[in-house]
Amino acid sequence: MPPNRRTIAPRVIPPAVLLAGLGGLTVVSIVLFLTLGARGNWSFILAFRGTKVAAMVLVGYAIAVSTVLFQTITNNRILTPSIMGFDFLYRLIQTVLVFQLGSAAVAAFDPRLRFGIEVGAMVAFSWLLYRWLFSGSVRGLHLLMLVGIVFGVLFRSVANFLQRVIDPNEFLVVQDRLFASFNRVDGQLLAVSALVVLAVSVVVWRKTAVLDVLALGREAAINLGVDHRREVMRVLVMVSVLVAVSTALVGPVTFFGLLVANLAYLLVDTHRHRLILPVAALIAILVLMSGQLVLERLLGFNGALSIVIEFLGGIVFLIILVRRAAR
Template sequence: MRGASLILLAALALLLACLAFLSLGARGDWGFVLMFRGTRLVALITVASAVALSTMVFQTLAANRILTPAIMGFDALFLLGQSGLVFILSGVGVAMLNPYLKFGLETGVMLVAALALFGALLRRGRGISRMILTGIVFGILFRSLTQLLNRLIAPSEFSVVQSASFAQFTAIPANLTWVAAGGTVLVSAWLIAQHRRLDVMALGREAAMSLGVRYDRQARQMLAAVALLVSVSTALVGPIVFFGLLVSALTHHLARSWRHALLLPLSALVACTVLVASQTLFERVLHLQTSVAVVIEGLGGLVFLAMILRRRKS
């Protein structure tokens, strides 16, 4: 009963945030306003849902609430790809690339790299801990290569790479939004449908296998879904490191439950509400030009430090 009430309240909060985003400061023809802002709203909800669900599932498989999929080096690989494109094609060439081709390349490269890592290290019962450590090492390697390419890029073209270093929620391509939204809906629905298996897998590999769950196979499938969600959201708006951690902390604080039937949809609703409300506050109320991603990432970093310090004290 409490879980249903939380879901209802979170859905109501998201509805209010969406109405404020669509209506505040709206002038002129409402058809144009709703079409323009509605597309951006779909993009915000898509990114927030993808980040929230991927983080919750990854934390369950890793059995650690202070980890996010970003630790696997997805953001570093994305930035390496951006630097590589600018180095090879120049800034003008990158701007002239077909947006569908660019989005497909970025998503495909990150997804293939993630699947190769998961398949190689989870085969034959190798643990997720080794996979996480390997991902950290690859992340450091990708960042080093990115710094090398950035030094070789002409200073006049470095701004293209620099703009891709932060998530951009104000200039999301409308034609890519619906492609990303469709994929995110399908993957998210599949993950939520696996909530019972996730409840069992949260007990650990040995306990889950003793209860009849094919842990390694299920873990590979769910990590593939996580990789797809992270790849789509990163290719759409850019790297987001600490937003998932912020949403996860808020969700666990509100839910106080281990049931993924509650955690997964609640995390998606909380993430969408936070992102849409923050974007509305910055754009419509405060009229600030800075990216809301900087503030959200800062809050997520503070939550990360607070969780680390609280664990040390306990």
């Protein structure tokens, strides 16, 4: 028998310690973010930065939960919901809006209306796709993802085409909107998003035992009496709501979920969603918060966190792939 890896590897951290540690670090990062380098009127700074913090907490949570759920139903730990073409649909919507109406009209839009349109379009698109394609078999799920990829490419191509023919000044406006950023979050939208995310969370939290069973795969789940098709469909809908809300709020950051979910699996070493979900969410918030902190305070940037996230996410993705191949 090969030497037992578990005796060499550091012992698994007890769940309570892990949660407390992560929670503590998250609180520290939030406090640092709120106070570090603050000059001038406190009430303004706290309100300004507080909105950002709230947006990051919400988005980090939504991305972490949606990625873990998506990986659970697909039984695949290198997928993220972005494979279903959400990001590209978002890009297409932004481009079409500016292309059709002009950047001035788009900027004058009621943000709530635009938020509603974006979330509505993304959820409706994915729901139609599921209804149309998902037969309940594992092959059906794979087909669904493949078609999602193809649609994603289509959306991207159309968006790219429109961006070529659009006025260069307008293009700059579009491009700015396509990078995830926490700087332009609207307080009202944040409240609405928080309510939606909370509603989804209640359902998710009550279903953690079912999620544990779904992670065993289709046949084991059916054997244990779970209505696999119905539950997977529900999870898919919840995933698309979470992704749509976070994307409409700050822009596309789904790739980030890959990093977070896999870090969570690494840390908790259990199959129980009751532990995986909160750990993943805390890691997500922590990473977002410290990333933004470094970006804003240390590097003096003010803008696109998604560049850093995609860079780190890409490296982690490669490491995971290589480690799998080596195993």
